[in-house]
Amino acid sequence: MNVSESVKFAWRGVTANKARSALTMLGVLIGVASVIVLVAVGTGASQSVTDTLSSLGTNTLTVRPGSSSGGFFGGGAGAGSGGGDTTTTDTGTSTRAATLTMADAEALSDPTLAPDVVEVAPVVTASSVAATYESASHTVNSTTGSTAAYLSINNDTVASGRAFTDADYSAHSRVLLVGPTVAKDLVGGDGADILNKTIRLNGKAFTVIGILEAKGSTGQIDSDDRIIAPATAVQDHLSGYGNLSSISVQASSADTVNDAQTQVESILDARHHTTADDRDFNVSNSASFLSAASSITSIFTVLLGAIAGISLLVGGIGVMNIMLVTVTERTREIGIRKAIGAGKYDIIFQFLLEAVMLSVIGGLAGISLGYLICQIEIAGFKAIVAPYSVALAFSFALAVGLFFGIYPAMRAASLKPIDALRYE
């Protein structure tokens, strides 16, 4: 009995009852497809988070006021637009007021105390800034005032026009860079016409000198709905002269980020008369966020895959169920085959092959379906089909066929020919 003969017999078995075979395959198909899709969604989500975090720079530190580690994306305790100036904080209350100043930012640029720090950018923010141009108006999600270094620290580039310079900063120039969303909203079209136009921010005239490169959106947050201007001009006209909302620091490389963090902390501790236990600021390290975020997303990927694995298991039990029915239904046929000389192993092989065929065909169809579903964009990011998930799902389907096929096949083979022939 050769293999091609067994394949032929098994195929005949599969096609003998097409509707039933198709439904059995459907179980495996759904299992395999869901493993592939869910792992792809997990991988895609993980990739999306990683990309977003990487775009913020992997060798940057963000210093924020406040004693506890605040949200990474949150605005922190930024100075309000009409805020009065709290110059220094006093006394040892456990929660201190925000105390990052321009002087703090300048101190971090000390090449001897902070050798691993290459760039420092003080950041001021203004909230709910209304931008108007002619009759159009737009409330800007994020208004940032900083120095020219801010752009390089944050991996921001100017798509058209020019970036502002240190000279603009010193001169308190009312120039600004706009994100594509703001540009489109104000002038319509692709927003390119906004270049060199004067727009009003809360009524103050600013000249648009550049349009920022699009960053895309992360879920609900539109990263392109923003403007960046020299911090001096923002303080003059929008935020007032309160404390900084944060300081962005760039380390010389990704390897020196942790050293740079230590240096920044010791400089600020010295200036604020604090220690590690009672700091009124915190330093977040983008590299550590990145690794934390990717470990969280990979846990979710495994979780999703495991849930999908259960449906594959259920599909496998469906294969076993149908194979048991098939064996019972074809008891006579098994008897005939044994009477005319089929050995135990011929019978096992035939029925096992039939179970494997059901699960493998279902598995292949599941892979195709999984690929198709992954072409659809889900929740703003693209699912990425992980080759390992395809291999895993397929070999799992194969194993399911073998595992759940072996019992019915053994049962078929162990039937005594005489009992099998008499079976009605």
Add this chain to the structure above:
Amino acid sequence: MNTNRLGRPVIDLRGVFKTYGEGEAVVHAVDGVDLTVERGDYVAVMGASGSGKSTLMNIIGCLDVPTKGSYRLDGVEVRLLNDQQQSKIRNRKIGFVFQNFNLIARTTALSNVELPMAYAGVSGRERRRRALAALDLVGLAPRVDHTSAELSGGQQQRVAIARAIVTEPVLLLADEPTGALDSHSTDEVLDLFDNLSAAGRTLVVITHEEEVASHAKRVIKMRDGMISSDRRLVAVAAPPPRLRQTTGRAS
């Protein structure tokens, strides 16, 4: 009376018992049978239902093993064989013909006849050639591609006979081969058996019909698991008594 043409007998049963159940409920289906069937013989085994003839047929066909006693098929002691070896001996030495044909459903006549050779490991082309020859012998050459559902009962039984003889077995074993056939098909099948017997094949036919038994060279009657009579109609070497069509061997 027994002319031993090739030395060893095809079937050699010595003190064979087959019991089912235990203790009080024990049933002696075969209760001490000695039987020798020579090569070329054509034996009809008769008996009422419950006489043990079917159990005997299952033992002879290696579908069942005796509880006690010795069974040599073509010189091989069947009791000593394992499952796999029994499959092999059924495949090589026995051709079965059943009352209800037992063809594989949804499968063509040709594939059915090829099947025992597939299990024997005969190559595809050789298998096809021999299967077509066997189907030609039973007069079904024009219907090789029909499935069993597309064949009449008589035709199905002839496919089954072709399947039984295609491996050139030493024994052709038929269990009520005409039980499900009309009289015309019965005659066809019995003529076929006569011709196979005349060609030198060894046949054992289990039946309860005198008409079928009258074609055999030797008639054995069973009762209560034992042989009650053993009557020889013609010599082993002679042609079967009701052979109609003359063949080369029948003289």
